[in-house]
Amino acid sequence: MDGPHLIYFADPMCSWCYGFSPVVADIRRTFGRALPIRLVMGGLRPGTEEPMSQEAKDSLAGHWHHVHEATGLPFDRSGIDREGFLYDTDPGARAVVRMRREDPEKALTYLGRLQAAFYGEGQDVTNFDVLADLAAEYGVDRDAFRADLDTDELKRETWADYGMSQRAGVTGFPTLVAGPGPDGAFGVVTRGFAPGDQVIAVLQRWLEGPPANVH
Numbered sequence: 001m002d003g004p005h006l007i008y009f010a011d012p013m014c015s016w017c018y019g020f021s022p023v024v025a026d027i028r029r030t031f032g033r034a035l036p037i038r039l040v041m042g043g044l045r046p047g048t049e050e051p052m053s054q055e056a057k058d059s060l061a062g063h064w065h066h067v068h069e070a071t072g073l074p075f076d077r078s079g080i081d082r083e084g085f086l087y088d089t090d091p092g093a094r095a096v097v098r099m100r101r102e103d104p105e106k107a108l109t110y111l112g113r114l115q116a117a118f119y120g121e122g123q124d125v126t127n128f129d130v131l132a133d134l135a136a137e138y139g140v141d142r143d144a145f146r147a148d149l150d151t152d153e154l155k156r157e158t159w160a161d162y163g164m165s166q167r168a169g170v171t172g173f174p175t176l177v178a179g180p181g182p183d184g185a186f187g188v189v190t191r192g193f194a195p196g197d198q199v200i201a202v203l204q205r206w207l208e209g210p211p212a213n214v215h
Contacts, residue, residue: 004034004035004180006027006176007178007186008039008108008174009040009170009176010040010042010111010175011044011092012093012095012096013044013045015067015119016067016173016193018067018115018116018119019067019073020174020194021111022071023193023196023199024108025112026196030200030203035203036104038104039096039100040164040165041093041096042170042175043090043093043161045089046088046089046159048087048088049086049088050086052080052087057081060087067193070193071193073120074119075120076119076121077122079125090155091125091126091128091149092118093161093162094154094155095114095135095145096110096114097157097161098145099135099140102140110134113134114131117130117134128150131149132145132146132149172192174190175192177189189203
């Protein structure tokens, strides 16, 4: 991207990213195409092979409660309470990358929908059929989308995102950076969740000077 823009490092199965989704929506409404957002998948837990224990599920639900308290967003733990549930974030990330091929703007919307399906509705977003059904809500050919999810090409494209996150030094999600500044550099807007009004204020100041940390 040329000109001022944001890079949003996120994961579809990161609860604080779900909490941040209304903030992303606020940014898009406030700045529109004047401040486009480049979406990069972070790779929270790709390739997990061990089913979640009951202790892990209960611990995770505790984290979700903190997100609910901070944001008011609904949570439904029925998705993780399925027997043998694998907390594998790779299928959801692949789906977002596949949607990004269609339209980067649509990918941001799809990410929010996927998060709402998992956290708010208890849907299993590690399931390719669920991911394809959600994509179809946005006019995407369901069968073609479903078929692409298991291709080596899409796997490589998604893992390239994870590599980009690592090279950028991103250690947690959500992470939002802005740039380029006058010197061509990018600066952190927020590492972790921050309220929408706070983020909008930082971005408005940044458009008149270098990026600054929220915290």
